[in-house]
Amino acid sequence: MNSKSTYINDEDRLFDHTVVSLTERARHTLKQPLKGFPHYADTRTGEWTTTEDGFWTGGFWPGVLWLGGFFSGDLTLWQAAEEWVERLEPRVNSDSVFRGFLFYFGCSVGADLAGSKKAETLALDAARSLCATFRSNIGLMPLGTTAEEAHTVGENETNIDSLSASLVLAWAAEKTGDDKFKDVAIRHALTNAHFCVREDGSVCQSASFDSQTGKVIKTYTHKGFSANSTWARAQAWAMMSYAYLSVLYPENREIRDYAEKVCRWWTQNVPDDGVAYWDFDAPQEADTPKDTSATSIACYALLTLATVLDDRQAARVYQRKARNTVKTLCRDYVAVVPRGQAEETTGAISPAVLTRGCFDPMRGVATEHELIWGDYFLLHCLGILTGLLPTNKPG
Numbered sequence: 281m282n283s284k285s286t287y288i289n290d291e292d293r294l295f296d297h298t299v300v301s302l303t304e305r306a307r308h309t310l311k312q313p314l315k316g317f318p319h320y321a322d323t324r325t326g327e328w329t330t331t332e333d334g335f336w337t338g339g340f341w342p343g344v345l346w347l348g349g350f351f352s353g354d355l356t357l358w359q360a361a362e363e364w365v366e367r368l369e370p371r372v373n374s375d376s377v378f379r380g381f382l383f384y385f386g387c388s389v390g391a392d393l394a395g396s397k398k399a400e401t402l403a404l405d406a407a408r409s410l411c412a413t414f415r416s417n418i419g420l421m422p423l424g425t426t427a428e429e430a431h432t433v434g435e436n437e438t439n440i441d442s443l444s445a446s447l448v449l450a451w452a453a454e455k456t457g458d459d460k461f462k463d464v465a466i467r468h469a470l471t472n473a474h475f476c477v478r479e480d481g482s483v484c485q486s487a488s489f490d491s492q493t494g495k496v497i498k499t500y501t502h503k504g505f506s507a508n509s510t511w512a513r514a515q516a517w518a519m520m521s522y523a524y525l526s527v528l529y530p531e532n533r534e535i536r537d538y539a540e541k542v543c544r545w546w547t548q549n550v551p552d553d554g555v556a557y558w559d560f561d562a563p564q565e566a567d568t569p570k571d572t573s574a575t576s577i578a579c580y581a582l583l584t585l586a587t588v589l590d591d592r593q594a595a596r597v598y599q600r601k602a603r604n605t606v607k608t609l610c611r612d613y614v615a616v617v618p619r620g621q622a623e624e625t626t627g628a629i630s631p632a633v634l635t636r637g638c639f640d641p642m643r644g645v646a647t648e649h650e651l652i653w654g655d656y657f658l659l660h661c662l663g664i665l666t667g668l669l670p671t672n673k674p675g
Contacts, residue, residue: 291607292666298610299662301632302655303348303357305617308631310360317341317364320646323635326617329646334368336378336428336441339386340656342368342399346390347659351668358394365390365399372405375424377413379406380444385656388451400455407452407461410445414464418494419471421445421464429640431486431502439486439502440476440514443469443521450528466532469525473538475499477518481545482560485514503642509561510549512574516556518542519581530588539585540594546578547601554605555613558638558647569647571638572613573654579605579661606661609634614658634658 309318309328316330317338331338342361349357368386371379383406390399413421420438427433429441446465453461475487475496485501504511522539529535550556556578557564558571582602586595616630637651663669 291603294607294610295662295666297629298614298632299351299659299666299668300629301614301616302344302634302659302662303352303354304629305631305633305655306344306348306357307354308617310357317367318652320637320639320652321633321650323615323617323633323648323650326631326633326650334371334382334386336376336381337652338364338368338371339382339384340653341386343385343389343656344652344659346393346396347656347663350393351659351663358390358396361390361394362396362398365396365402369402372402373409374426376427377410377421377424377438377442377445378428380410380442380446380448382406384444384448384451385653388448391455403448404452404455407448411449411461411464414468415491417492418489420468429503431500432488436489436491436497437486438472438475438489440472440483440518440521441485443472443517446521447524450525454528462529466525466529466535469521470534470538473518473522476514477538477542481541482510482549483515483518483542484508485511503640505559505562509559511559512556512571513558513577515542515546515560516574516577516581519546520577520584523581523585526588527584536588539581540589543578543582543585543598547582547598550575550578553608553612554601555608558641569638569641570636572609572634573637573639573651573657575605575609576634576654576657576661578602579609580657580664583661583664602661603665606658606665609658610662 316332317334318328318341319331319337321328342364345357345361368382371382383403387399387403390396422435423430423433423437425433446469449461449465476484484499487499488497500507501509501511519542526536526539555570555575558569562568579602582598586598589595613635614632615635616632633650634654637649637654639646641647
């Protein structure tokens, strides 16, 4: 066996093992006395901090269960996902554009992977609810009065995280054939790009606009190192969303151009190991937090965009960059968590977590933790790289 073959086999083995160990982590979590949706966890103990109503992150937990059940064939994970999806139902009409996160990753994914009718119904209901908030004179769905983790909320604020709403609307358009969903998804995405994507391809997180004219009043990054910095997760959300829409709407060159622009900026500015610091403008010192969650989102985006690029050489560069980064995450940032004594005697594979996710360093919250959305995107990337998930569709 030559060295190249050995390398490929070792890499495949690492990816397969990580899929199994992250899926075991989902089973491990289901055995815990959860008071709400898993949000972030201490990587030394595996203990979760939860949110009662799902916050903006709750959909990633059933998303992990949908993926884990799909990869393993363990239908108990899908049954658990169905139960958690039902707990999202009160959020269908919540006045937060971030419910796009809840109902795309928590429900649209379950409808596609598991054929869940409950998940499909909720995702479509959420799409209709979101669509009703669209401001045609502005060209977007504003944050809403209860938007989570936003600096300023209301009818004249937006940020790049709100692109999650475009995902669930685009999915609804595919399901129903209703072009209104498609039109709103695209307009919302493009308006946010005009507001938040800088000329060089970096992303500013937030924007305030005149509620009558739509003219931008100011742009700012409220969760980053500074008002003008490039917060890693903002860049990654833009990458993910424009890549997703590029696959669904390859004829839309403006969407594709934005996808290529923000993805190119990431690859040109991320550290050599591919794992981003929490903010690209933060001082890169020994104690500066990395963010594996933003990095996993970015890898998903690169793998997704590569499937539709006309420049196949650029596509291969993105695929290779994503693959190498996922390998680094699996090798250097995935760690085993302790289990109870009863579990340790079963002989089953140990559950593992993605470490060094950075949630909110400006408030000192969960800066070196397992983050539920980081788990989701790493699992999704591994599904693509192992061939368990198709690469020609984003869902």
